[in-house]
Amino acid sequence: MLKAAFQRYINNFRGFSREIWILTFITFINRAGTMVLPFLSKYLKEDLHFSYSQVGWIMVCFGTGSIIGSWLGGKLSDKIGFYKIMIFSLLVSGMMLFAIQFITSFIGLCIGMLLIMVVADMYRPAMFVSLGAYAKPENRTRALTLVRLAINLGFAAGPALGGLIIMNIGYRGLFWVDGGSCIIAILIFWIKVKEKKKTAFRDKEHPGEILTHSVFKDKPFWIFLFTCLVCGVLFFQVFTTIPLYHKEQFNLTELQTGLLLTMNGLMIFFLEMPLVSYVERHKISKIKVVAAGCLLMAVSLYLMLVNNWAGVLVIMMLFMTFGEMFTFPFSNSVALSRAPKGHEGRYMAIYTMSFSLAHILSAKVGMEIIEYYGYQMNWFFMGTLGLLGMLSGIWVLRLVQKENKLL
Known part of the structure; x- marks a missing residue:
């Protein structure tokens, strides 16, 4: 009974292309590395001694950057392709994370967080489009679910890892690990996955869409x-x-x-x-x-x-x-x-x-x-x-x- 249930669970993970598995793996590395996020408000409050109001404004800049980045990422994915956007986003945001730890002024961090999120969140729509390109139409929702599992596992591992890093190295260590994980993840993607030039996407042959x-x-x-x-x-x-x-x-x-x-x-x-x-x-x-x-x-x-x-x-x-x-x-x-x-x-x-x-x-x-x-x-x-x-x-x-x- 238990063996049959386990087999049924495993069967849900069959039928994905190699590219989807690599995409899932790098998403896990990337999300496990985003350990700055759960500790960001604590870092701003306890390490940099900003007021609640200032922390709030930095978080608004963070969210605003995310909105701009999402829009830009989608628009540019249509123009020059999702592959280039994904590589640019993770590579550059990784380097920016190394740099932002050296900014400690309120205005500097507002601008820094805005810019970093513009670049970092260009990745998300591009990644969704890549799923459409590398997954078969019949298992596209399952491919999205597989990537969501990687995101959830990454988020589960990240805060615990982040807590250990803060205790042993301090908040600065988070920026080094987060930036490094972005760069490692996208280098794996670049080496292992080749750009797909043409996608068999929706057209008039697909009724109902x-x-x-x-x-x-x-x-x-x-x-x-x-x-x-x-x-x-x-x-x-x-x-x-x-x-x-x-x-x-x-x-x-x-x-x-x-x-x-x-x-x-x-x-x-x-x-x-x-x-x-x-x-x-x-x-x-x-x-x-x-x-x-x-x-x-x-x-x-x-x-x-x-x-x-x-x-x-x-x-x-x-x-x-x-x-x-x-x-x-x-x-x-x-x-x-x-x-x-x-x-x-x-x-x-x-x-x-x-x-x-x-x-x-x-x-x-x-x-x-x-x-x-x-x-x-x-x-x-x-x-x-x-x-x-x-x-x-x-x-x-x-x-x-x-x-x-x-x-």
Whole structure:
């Protein structure tokens, strides 16, 4: 019984090209190396002694750079190809990470963080487009899921490794390791993967996948982006307001908060790929799955209204994790499937930007609500926002069904 279940799990990882596996491996190295991120606010506060307001502004520059980088990366992927953008992004951002540790002024760090994120986040849309090029159309969602597993494993390993580096070398060590991991990852990619000149992407031979003249005229895509934005805002609460709430309301230690996040990572590692395979085998609408994921995230945040029992934090994390598994791999796939030939980069750039914007909004809106109205109001607001996101997902589903009837 156990052997059969294990075999079924392993079967979900079959059928990928060599390039997809290499891409997954370098994504893992890159994400495990992004250990500066969880410790950035601590570094700015404790090592450089900036005020909360200054730390906030540096983080806004960080998010703004991410939005600009995502847009540029997508646009340039369409113009000169994803391969060149990926190599440029990781190579240059690695070198910039070496340099930024020597900047200690407030204005200097605002500019430095903005520039570094512009270059670093050009990688993301380019990487999504590369998945479209190197994966077969029938396993594209599974390929996206495989890369997400690498990202999650990298994020699980990174903070622990980062903590050890800080204890032994100090914060400066993070910049050296992060920069080095970017450069090593992209050199492996450059040596092992050759540029794919032509991609067999969507065209009129593929019925059911819509061709539009401009991304700005694609109404279902923009409504779908609102659903993605909402899912991002809700999910990023896990990294912004929820750890503070754990401490203030239930007096949880950093280790206990970390264990809840580890549970999230392990569930994704074991369950996400089988879930994606099930949805693909049974041809369930991906938009429907994303809308259901948004509902699960809304329920997760409504559960936080129970503030007198710590066990609710585990149940809340279960709902949030399933919401994440329903939302992120399938929303990637929906966004990519909307893109006409030659516009893949532009679509994936705007899709990626929606999550960069969600990152800024999640922290800023959540913190403001908590400051003026308290935690309970924040959970109620976020849960209700999740219901709106689900409704916009259902609206997109109706619009796409109508489009398909017209074909």
